[in-house]
Amino acid sequence: MEQQQSLWEFIVQQRGKLLDQTIAHIGLTFISLFIAVLIGLPLGIFIARRKKAAAIVLNIAGILQTIPSIALLGFMIPLLGIGPLPAITALFLYALLPIIRNTYTGINEVDATVLEAASAMGFSKWQILTKVELPLAFPVILAGIRTATVINVGVATLAAYIAAGGLGEFIFGGISLNNTNMILAGAIPAALLAMLFDFLLSRVQKINLKKIRVAVVLMPFIILLLSSFYVIPSFEKNKLLAGFTPEFMGRQDGYLGLKSVYKLNIRNVVISDAVMYKAAYEKKLDIISGYSTDGRLRAFDLVILNDDKKIFPPYYAAPLIRNDVLQKYPEIENVLNLLSGKINDSIMTELNYEVDYLRRSPEAVAKDFLIKNNLYRQPRNGNKGTIHLGSKIFGEQYILINMYSMLIKGYTDLNVDTKTGLGGTKICFDAMTNNQIDMYPEYTGTGLLAILNASSATLNQLKQNEDSVYNYVADQFKKKYNLVWLKPIGFNNAYALMMRRQQSNELNVHSISELTDYINQSQN
Amino acid sequence: MIDAKNISKKFKQQTAVDAISFSVNEGENFVLLGTSGCGKTTTLKMLNRLIEPTDGEIFINQKNIRNENAETLRRSIGYALQNTGLFPHYTVAENIAVVPKLFKWSKEKIRARVEELMIKLHLSKEYYDTYPNELSGGQQQRVGLARALAADAGILLMDEPFGALDPITRTRVRNDFKNLEEFKKKTIVLVTHDVQEAFELADRICLMDKGKIVQTGKPTELLFKPANDFVKTFFDEQRLQLEYKSVTIKMLWQFLNDNGNIESSATEIAADRNVWQALECFSLNETDALIAHKNGITKKISYASLMNAFNQYKKAN
The missing domain is CATH 3.40.190.120 (Osmoprotection protein (prox); domain 2)
Structure with missing residues (x-):
C-alpha cells in the first residue's frame, strides 16, 4: 500500500510534467505515424500494382524493422543530430513496414471478380482505387496502422535519449536514479497509451461496412490532430x-x-x-x-x-582499505599514497581519454604514467602475502587498479590479485566487508551518499566542502565498518x-x- | 448491331481466341456455348474491352470500339458475372445504382429505377439497405442482374450469370429473367457451358471449341443440321430432351393430325409451347388430348399424333 500511495503522490506532484510528457509522447507517435501513412500507403498501392518492386520494397522495409531501436537512433545522430527530427525519422522507419505490407496485402486480397465488375461497370482506375480497393482493403490497412501505432508508442520512449521528450524522460530518469516511482510514472502511462490506442483502433477495425467511408475520411484528421500535440522544442539560434x-x-x-x-x-x-x-x-x-x-x-x-x-558534492577518489589488512602489512599505506597529489582532474581526463577513446589498454596507460612520473619499479618476488584489489566496472577504475597493482609489486614483497569489473558500489563494498577484497578506489561523494546515506542535515552541515566531506566519510567508515580511507588521489570525478x-x-x-x-x- | 471481325486473343504462347467473326442483331439473344477453355469468356470480355483483342476489329452500332473511351463504352453496356461481383461494401440499392450514379442521374431518378428493378426481379423491399453478404446466392444473382440492367443499356453481356447457383434456384432465377421485358428487348450476349440453358435462352447459339467457332445458328439448326461430328456429338447426351425442347407445336403444325373424334378430356395448350411442355401436359394433367390453335384453326392432338408429327418433322429437316 505504501508503495502505491507514494507512486500516486509522485504522480500528483509531477502531474504537470507527466501531462507534458504524455502529450509529447502522443504527438511523437502520431507525427511519425502520419508521415508513415503518407508515404507507406501510396508505396503499398504502388507495389500492389508492380509485383517486381514489391519484393524489393518489402525487403528493405523489413530490414529496417530488424535494426534494434537504440541502434537506429544511434545511426540517426551523425545524420540528423539530436532532437525531434532523428526521433521522428526513426519512428517513421519503424512504422513503415506494417503500413506498406498491410496496404499491399489488403489491396491484393480484394476479390478479383469485384474488381472485374467495377471495371466492367465503367469505373475509372482512380474510382476503382478509391471506391473499391481502398475501402475493401481498409480493415487490413488499419491493422497495419494499429501495429505501427503500438510499436511507435513503445519505441517513442527511447526518444528521450536524444532530446526529443516523451515518457522516456521519466523511465530513464527513474532507472538512473533507482527511483521506482519515477519509472512507473513513465512506464504505466506508456503502457496505457499503447493499450488505449490499440483498443480504439480495434474498434475502428470492426466498424460496420457502412461507416467505412466515414472512417476513411476521418482517420487522417484524427491522426493529424493527435500529431499536433507535439510541440517541437524550439531550437532558436541565439539562445543557449x-x-x-x-x-x-x-x-x-x-x-x-x-x-x-x-x-x-x-x-x-x-x-x-x-x-x-x-x-x-x-x-x-x-x-x-x-x-x-x-x-x-x-x-x-x-x-x-x-x-x-x-x-555538486565532491567525488574525490581515494584508496579504501580494510583496517586489518593495513595493520598486517603497514608498509602498504605509504605505497598506496604514492599516487596522492599526482593526478588532478585534467590528468585523469587525459588518461580516461586514452583508454575510453583511443582504446589503449588500462595496463599500458597505467605503466606509461608511472614511468613518466618516476614511480615505476620492476616487480619484486612477491612472496610475503597477497593483497586482493577490486575495481568497479569502468575505465578510470581499471587504470587506477593497474597502477596500485604495479606499485605494490614494485615497492613491497607482496603479491597482488585483482578482481576487476565488480558491477557497482554495492558489490565492491560488500566484497570488502566480506573480506573477499582488501582494497578498491572509492569516491568520497559515493561513500557519503550511496553507502552512508547521509541525511540532508548532515549534507548541509558539510556544505559540499571537499575536506569536510573527506573527514566525515573517513571518520564514519572507520567507526562503522573498520575501513580506512587513505589520502585522496587528487582528482574529483563529480557532476x-x-x-x-x-x-x-x-x-x-x-x-x-x-x-x-x-x-x-x-x-x- | 455487334460485329466482330476476325478477332483473336493470344496470351503469351497460348491462343485463346483464334480469328473468329460473328455478328449479333439488335434485340437478339446470342449465346456463346462451349466447354471451359474454349475461348467463349475471352470473346465476351473483348466486347466491352475488359480484354483487348490481339487482332481484329469489333464494331458496335457501326463504331469501332477501339476508338472509344473504354470507360464510356463499358457504362453503355450492361454486364453480369457468374459470381455476381457485387461490391461487398455497398448496399443492395447502392450496388444496383452504380452505373446510374456514374451517369450522374438525379437521386430521385436513381431511387425510382432501383425500386422498379427490385420489384421486377422479385427482390423484397426490405433488402434495400442490406449488404450482399446477408443475401442468399439466388438473391445476390438477382441484384447482379438488376445492376446490369440499371442504366437501361441497349446491350447486355452475361458471363455464366446463373452458373454459380444450385439447379432449382438457377431455374427459378432464369425463368424470372426470361419473363422480363428487358430480356426480350435487349441485345444479349450470354456465355454458358450449360447446353439446356443455351437452348432455353438463345435465339442463336454460337458453339465454340479451341478458340474457334464451330457452328452458329438457331438451336434447331445445331440439332438437326450439325456442321460436323463435333456439333453432333456435343449434344448427344441430352439430344432427345433438347429436341423436344427446341421444337414447338407451331413448327409441327403441318404434320399434326386433328383427332377431333376423341371424346374424352382435353387440355388447351398455346401453339408456341414446345414438345417437352406438351408431353409434360399429358403426364401432369392425365389428359388424352391437347387442344391447340393456329391461324384460326383448331387441332385436337393425341399423344400418338404428337410423337408421329415430331418424327416426321425430324425426317423433313
Missing part, C-alpha cells in the same frame, strides 16, 4: 540550449540544485549520456551535464564550468556543467554563476 541526462534532471545535486541555488533557468532537453558529449561538440547543445574526468571532455574539447556555489571551450571563451562564461548572468542578460 542545455542537454541533461534523465538522472541529472531529477537530482537535488543536479538540475534541481541549479534552479534553486543558482536560479539558473536555461532551456533544456533530456538526452542520453551516450550521445550528449558528441551533441555538444556538434553544436547541437551548448551546455551539458557530464562527469568531470570523462575522457570525452578531452576528445571533444569541452571545458568544465566552475561550480562556484558548490552544489559538472560543461561547454565547448571556444564558446566558453567567446561568451566569457567560466562558472555557473557567469552562465546564469549571461542567460539573464540575453533574455532582457
